[in-house]
Amino acid sequence: MARIVKLTEVGDSSVLKLVDEPVEEPKEGEVRIRVQAIGLNRAEVLFRQGRYLEKPIFPARIGYEASGVVEALGSAVSEFKVGDKVSTIPSFKMSKYGVYGDQVVVPASSLAHYPDSLTPEEGASIWMQYLTAYGALVEYGNIGPGDYVLITAASSSVGFAAIQICLEKGAIPIASTRGSAKKQTLLDAGAKHVIVTNDEDLVDRVMSITDKKGCRIIFDAIAGDIVNQLAQAAAYQGTIFEYGALSLAATPFPLMLALDKGLTIRGYTLFQITSDPAAKDRGKKYVYEGLKSGKLKPVIDKVFPFDQIAQSQDYMESNQQTGKIIVKV
Amino acid sequence: MARIVKLTEVGDSSVLKLVDEPVEEPKEGEVRIRVQAIGLNRAEVLFRQGRYLEKPIFPARIGYEASGVVEALGSAVSEFKVGDKVSTIPSFKMSKYGVYGDQVVVPASSLAHYPDSLTPEEGASIWMQYLTAYGALVEYGNIGPGDYVLITAASSSVGFAAIQICLEKGAIPIASTRGSAKKQTLLDAGAKHVIVTNDEDLVDRVMSITDKKGCRIIFDAIAGDIVNQLAQAAAYQGTIFEYGALSLAATPFPLMLALDKGLTIRGYTLFQITSDPAAKDRGKKYVYEGLKSGKLKPVIDKVFPFDQIAQSQDYMESNQQTGKIIVKV
Numbered sequence: 259m260a261r262i263v264k265l266t267e268v269g270d271s272s273v274l275k276l277v278d279e280p281v282e283e284p285k286e287g288e289v290r291i292r293v294q295a296i297g298l299n300r301a302e303v304l305f306r307q308g309r310y311l312e313k314p315i316f317p318a319r320i321g322y323e324a325s326g327v328v329e330a331l332g333s334a335v336s337e338f339k340v341g342d343k344v345s346t347i348p349s350f351k352m353s354k355y356g357v358y359g360d361q362v363v364v365p366a367s368s369l370a371h372y373p374d375s376l377t378p379e380e381g382a383s384i385w386m387q388y389l390t391a392y393g394a395l396v397e398y399g400n401i402g403p404g405d406y407v408l409i410t411a412a413s414s415s416v417g418f419a420a421i422q423i424c425l426e427k428g429a430i431p432i433a434s435t436r437g438s439a440k441k442q443t444l445l446d447a448g449a450k451h452v453i454v455t456n457d458e459d460l461v462d463r464v465m466s467i468t469d470k471k472g473c474r475i476i477f478d479a480i481a482g483d484i485v486n487q488l489a490q491a492a493a494y495q496g497t498i499f500e501y502g503a504l505s506l507a508a509t510p511f512p513l514m515l516a517l518d519k520g521l522t523i524r525g526y527t528l529f530q531i532t533s534d535p536a537a538k539d540r541g542k543k544y545v546y547e548g549l550k551s552g553k554l555k556p557v558i559d560k561v562f563p564f565d566q567i568a569q570s571q572d573y574m575e576s577n578q579q580t581g582k583i584i585v586k587v
Numbered sequence: 588m589a590r591i592v593k594l595t596e597v598g599d600s601s602v603l604k605l606v607d608e609p610v611e612e613p614k615e616g617e618v619r620i621r622v623q624a625i626g627l628n629r630a631e632v633l634f635r636q637g638r639y640l641e642k643p644i645f646p647a648r649i650g651y652e653a654s655g656v657v658e659a660l661g662s663a664v665s666e667f668k669v670g671d672k673v674s675t676i677p678s679f680k681m682s683k684y685g686v687y688g689d690q691v692v693v694p695a696s697s698l699a700h701y702p703d704s705l706t707p708e709e710g711a712s713i714w715m716q717y718l719t720a721y722g723a724l725v726e727y728g729n730i731g732p733g734d735y736v737l738i739t740a741a742s743s744s745v746g747f748a749a750i751q752i753c754l755e756k757g758a759i760p761i762a763s764t765r766g767s768a769k770k771q772t773l774l775d776a777g778a779k780h781v782i783v784t785n786d787e788d789l790v791d792r793v794m795s796i797t798d799k800k801g802c803r804i805i806f807d808a809i810a811g812d813i814v815n816q817l818a819q820a821a822a823y824q825g826t827i828f829e830y831g832a833l834s835l836a837a838t839p840f841p842l843m844l845a846l847d848k849g850l851t852i853r854g855y856t857l858f859q860i861t862s863d864p865a866a867k868d869r870g871k872k873y874v875y876e877g878l879k880s881g882k883l884k885p886v887i888d889k890v891f892p893f894d895q896i897a898q899s900q901d902y903m904e905s906n907q908q909t910g911k912i913i914v915k916v
Contacts, residue, residue, distance in 0.1 A: 311847050481842050495859065503842055511840040513810050513832055516854025518640055523852050525845025530824065 263358035263567055265318045268308035271568035271575075274320070274358070282363045284332035290363045291344060294378035296567075296585040297323035298574050299386055300414070300502065305352055306571065311527070312352055319356025322348035324587075325372070325381030326362075335366045343378075344369045347385040347542075349532035358567060360587050368532075370542055373550045383556035383582040386528060387419035388545040389538075391477070393531035394499040395423050396544065398524070399475045403428030408464060408473040408491060410480050411504060412449065413440040415582040418557045420477050421448045426553045429475075432467060434460060443580045447557060460484075464491040472496060482507035485523070489515040497522040557581030592687035592896055594647045597637035600897035600904075603649070603687070611692045613661035619692045620673060623707035625896075626652035627903050627912040628715055629743070629831065634681055635900065640856075641681055648685025651677035653916075654701070654710030655691075664695045672707075673698045676714040676871075678861035687896060689916050697861075699871055702879045712885035712911040715857060716748035717874040718867075720806070722860035723828040724752050725873065727853070728804045732757030737793060737802040737820060739809050740833060741778065742769040744911040747886045749806050750777045755882045758804075761796060763789060772909045776886060789813075793820040801825060811836035814852070818844040826851040886910030 259278040267273050284290045299322050304310035306320060314320070325345035328338050338344065346357055349368045357364065372381045395401045401424060409420045412433030424431035425448050433449035435441065436456050444452045453463045464473060472493035478484070482505025488498050489512035500509070500523060515521060531537045548554030559581040562570040570585050588607040596602050613619045628651050633639035635649060643649070654674035657667050667673060675686055678697045686693065701710045724730045730753065738749045741762030753760035754777050762778035764770065765785050773781045782792045793802060801822035807813070811834025817827050818841040829838070829852060844850060860866045877883030888910040891899040899914050 311843070481840075485840060500840070500842060500845060503846070509840040509842040511810075511814060511829070511838040511852055513829060513838040513854065514640070516829060516852075517832070517856050519854065520856070520859040521854045523840055523845075525842065525848065525850045527846050527849070530849040 260359055260361040261564070262362070263320055263356070265306060265314055265320055266316050268306060268314060271306070271571045273306060274568045274571065276565065276567065281361050284330050284363045286333045287335060287366055288332040288363050289328055289335055289338055289366045289369055290330040290361060291324070291326035291369075292329045293324045293326040293357065293360050293362055293587045295325045295382035296321060296358055296587060297382035297386065298570055298583040298585065299323060299348070300574065302352070303571055303574055315353040318353040319358065320352050321356040321358035322346065322352065323382050323386050324357035324362065325378045329361070332366075338366060338369060342371060343374070343381065345372050345381045345384055347389065347532060347538075348528060360564070370546075373546065376549060376556075379558055379561060379584045379586065380556045382584060383415060383558060384545065384549065387415040387556070387582070388423070388548070388554060389531055389541045390416050390501060390528045391420040391423050392541045392544055393528060393537065394477055394501060394526050395420060395475065396427065397531060397537050397541065398526070399497060399499065401427050401429040401475055405429040405475060406432060406468045406471070406473040406493070408432045408434065408476040408488070410434045410476070410478045410484065410488075411502070412444055413580040414479065415557070416479065416501070418447050418581055419554070422548070422554050426548060432464065432473065440580050460487050461490045468493070475499070477501065480504045481509045483510070485509050486512050489521055492519060492521055495520045497524060499524050499526045501526045559583055561586050589688055589690040590893070591691070592649055592685070594635060594643055594649055595645050597635060597643060600635070600900045602635060603897045603900065605894065605896065610690050613659050613692045615662045616664060616695055617661040617692050618657055618664055618667055618695045618698055619659040619690060620653065620655035620698075621658045622653045622655040622686065622689050622691055622916045624654045624711035625650060625687055625914040625916060626711035626715065627899055627914065628652060628677070629903065630677075631681070632900055632903055644682040647682040648687065649681050650685040650687035651675065651681065652711050652715050653686035653691065654707045658690070661695075667695060667698060671700060672703070672710065674701050674710045674713055676718065676861060676867075677857060689893070699875075702875065705878060705885075708887055708890060708913045708915065709885045711913060712744060712887060713874065713878065716744040716885070716911070717752070717877070717883060718860055718870045719745050719830065719857045720749040720752050721870045721873055722857060722866065723806055723830060723855050724749060724804065725756065726860060726866050726870065727855070728826060728828065730756050730758040730804055734758040734804060735761060735797045735800070735802040735822070737761045737763065737805040737817070739763045739805070739807045739813065739817075740831070741773055742909040743808065744886070745808065745830070747776050747910055748883070751877070751883050755877060761793065761802065769909050789816050790819045797822070804828070806830065809833045810838045812839070814838050815841050818848075818850055821848060821850055824849045826853060828853050828855045830855045888912055890915050
């Protein structure tokens with residue numbers, strides 16, 4: 259039997275039930291993997307709460323990111339063979355293909371190899387974070403040497419990925435974080451400047467760091483009221499990528515600043531990259547090479563055992579982490 | 588003596604005072620023109636009211652667009668000679684260079700020739716409207732055959748320009764207007780579809796016209812609450828250009844729709860084009876060729892005499908016009 263996390267209702271982490279189910283056989287275009295590690299995502303917490311873009315269809319699976327070993331292939335799968343070390347690129351409906359489990363079936367198109375030098379825990383900490391940051395910063399934002407890039411909520415796994423990608427591209431990552439607790443970690447992770455928003459004025463600090471130019475690219479997971487400050491911190495013709503909704507407040511479009519500066523505010527999720535085959539391929543290649551060279555390196559915060567999957571989500575909601583939360587299967 | 592419109596305070600149209608002043612001599616890089624026609628802009632009404640991006644410095648001139656004949660050259664001006672038919676590209680401070688007058692001095696960089704086939708009234712109806720629409724639709728929006736383009740407040744001079752540029756590029760212009768009074772005029776001007784928002788649901792009509800795809804480009808002068816509807820009417824990865832602020836309400840950023848669709852909302856004014864020499868040159872060439880071929884043709888609504896400059900702004904504020912309001916000097 260396979261052990262799979264299932265939801266029959268939305269709610270707090272107690273709705274995550276570990277159930278025994280017959281091992282599933284992969285169909286055409288699908289692959290079954292024996293899961294070694296699961297990487298947690300904020301999207302899964304929102305999904306569990308019924309607040310994510312995808313609404314659960316009960317009984318629902320859950321989970322976007324896992325690493326493991328290929329153990330069975332459906333028909334029409336040529337890129338993988340049994341025994342391959344792979345991890346998942348979030349590009350499927352969680353209700354159907356969610357990867358919180360020890361043996362799970364996913365579409366072959368959502369799998370990728372990862373470099374041998376990485377542990378399975380690191381393998382489960384790749385695609386969501388690096389492809390998300392890659393899409394906004396490289397594919398759409400085209401960052402390059404000398405660009406100032408402001409990264410809010412920077413101690414998330416995507417935040418760390420964004421810092422590393424900035425450094426690889428020669429851009430200057432400015433990290434913002436609410437409290438001072440994570441400041442040193444962010445500096446250690448490569449942020450050139452860290453703004454502690456509880457203690458410092460975000461706009462003043464950005465203007466001082468950038469010699470009044472502002473940031474050409476802002477990569478924001480928060481939304482809500484902070485967007486007014488981000489618009490002030492943006493450079494002429496800058497772009498603010500909104501890729502999350504950590505704030506639950508309504509988000510303004512700062513019209514007068516946007517007209518004056520020619521600002522762009524762009525809603526962005528990883529799915530815009532995973533649904534574009536050419537962009538997805540470029541991203542996979544970029545990330546694979548970066549991992550291989552060591553310029554990109556997943557930052558892992560804490561590892562939970564599989565039977566503490568509920569606690570692992572509680573921990574994510576506590577916002578104490580810096581980097582990826584992993585569940586070992 | 589020259590007759591110049593001056594403001595010494597903000598307010599209703601009665602603050603526009605016609606005064607006699609010594610004829611000004613052009614300095615280095617400047618040109619004096621004998622004005623034949625003035626084209627009115629919404630920006631000037633806002634400037635007069637103190638609500639525009641540029642605030643008046645009293646005593647202030649006013650006015651962005653005029654056509655006329657070159658009558659004196661400052662030093663270091665090589666592109667123009669006395670007697671040339673020219674019109675102004677809004678790319679200067681109105682307080683200093685405002686063109687409401689019969690003899691005005693402007694920077695040579697803000698002048699352009701216009702085709703001989705156009706009247707002076709048409710010559711004063713070119714650059715603001717066509718370059719504004721060109722910048723968003725062509726330079727940034729890259730519209731092409733088959734693209735659905737929604738144009739709000741479409742009966743303005745910029746709206747007509749946008750319709751004509753869509754047709755020239757093979758895109759499908761969908762015009763929206765509040766009341767039914769201007770519907771036929773918009774169809775006659777080339778709009779493929781007209782949505783009367785007082786009588787019809789904007790989103791339903793766009794989805795029906797576009798076979799549920801939505802519009803790839805939305806060119807909006809209104810902002811405020813309508814942006815929620817525009818986000819619904821936008822295609823996957825569509826772009827909404829906000830180029831005005833006709834609504835005085837706060838403008839939302841529709842975060843969940845933006846995340847789901849990967850929407851871009853971009854603040855935009857003509858100054859982003861006029862401050863980019865390469866883009867400005869491309870735009871000038873595009874517009875000149877379009878005017879020469881007849882594919883672009885200014886739509887003039889009404890012509891006022893110079894001593895009715897205040898009435899001409901009142902008329903603009905009444906929103907009865909379809910096309911450009913001209914003051915003959």
